[in-house]
Amino acid sequence: MKLNGKIAVVTGGAMGNGLGIVKVFLKYGAKVIILDYSEEIEKTINNLKNEGYNVDGYLVDIRNKDKVNSIANEIKEKYGHVDILVNNAGVCKLETFEKMDDELRDFHFDINIKGTWNVTKAILPLMKNTKGSIVNLSSVTGPMVADSGEVAYATTKAALIGFTKSLAIELVNDNIRVNAIMPGYIMTPMVEKMAIETNAENPDSVVNGIALGIPMKRLGTIEELGELTAFLSSSESSYITGQGIVIDGGSTLPETITMGV
Numbered sequence: 512m513k514l515n516g517k518i519a520v521v522t523g524g525a526m527g528n529g530l531g532i533v534k535v536f537l538k539y540g541a542k543v544i545i546l547d548y549s550e551e552i553e554k555t556i557n558n559l560k561n562e563g564y565n566v567d568g569y570l571v572d573i574r575n576k577d578k579v580n581s582i583a584n585e586i587k588e589k590y591g592h593v594d595i596l597v598n599n600a601g602v603c604k605l606e607t608f609e610k611m612d613d614e615l616r617d618f619h620f621d622i623n624i625k626g627t628w629n630v631t632k633a634i635l636p637l638m639k640n641t642k643g644s645i646v647n648l649s650s651v652t653g654p655m656v657a658d659s660g661e662v663a664y665a666t667t668k669a670a671l672i673g674f675t676k677s678l679a680i681e682l683v684n685d686n687i688r689v690n691a692i693m694p695g696y697i698m699t700p701m702v703e704k705m706a707i708e709t710n711a712e713n714p715d716s717v718v719n720g721i722a723l724g725i726p727m728k729r730l731g732t733i734e735e736l737g738e739l740t741a742f743l744s745s746s747e748s749s750y751i752t753g754q755g756i757v758i759d760g761g762s763t764l765p766e767t768i769t770m771g772v
Contacts (some may be wrong), residue, residue, distance in 0.1 A: 513745040523600030525552040531733025539566040548572040573626030583633035593637040602675030604754035605660035623667035649691040679753030688752040695759025697731040726761035
């Protein structure tokens, strides 16, 4: 129960990676507050409560700064403080740079960067004097690798590494640690949607092709990502801050997938 009694805010926690994080946090005894703009949040919260977990949530678009600030005030009144913030909410829609319009560019920037900024700005005052932890979900895409059609997404995820490092050095004297997780491919609804965008007639072939290029020959699970997030949010990682931790099944390890004995 390494998170027992901790109050955690997880953005994008209604499904996918965020749901994996939420489930693992609850398993380790945390009180979890989900922020999500998907209507799926109500179903997720009801399901978790029916399983006996202590979970709360707010339907919110993190691009809406005023709404985010209002929710932060509600959290303060209800819980007093926050120990853990996980900035997981993010989007990815495939399009080449030449074809991408400003609206689609800003869709990525406004959620992945500005939304993360908005939530962190609002929740941070609630984390002072808590020996808290902030975990930002970046990616191997952008800082390390990229595929065609991911230029907007890759740009935002690379930006989150700079955000993580800068915030970590500013908050170190407040005993708040800030780290980033850099996942490779985790089997999520987002990956399923990207596979359809890549090959609508046979999206399974896209997922299988991804797995072939990973040394472990599979995509990661949301629970595996949740376990890493819990580690970075707990006292077990008390001497780690300002880092980007890769979890990718070794996908960024090989130079090629055909050369070698």
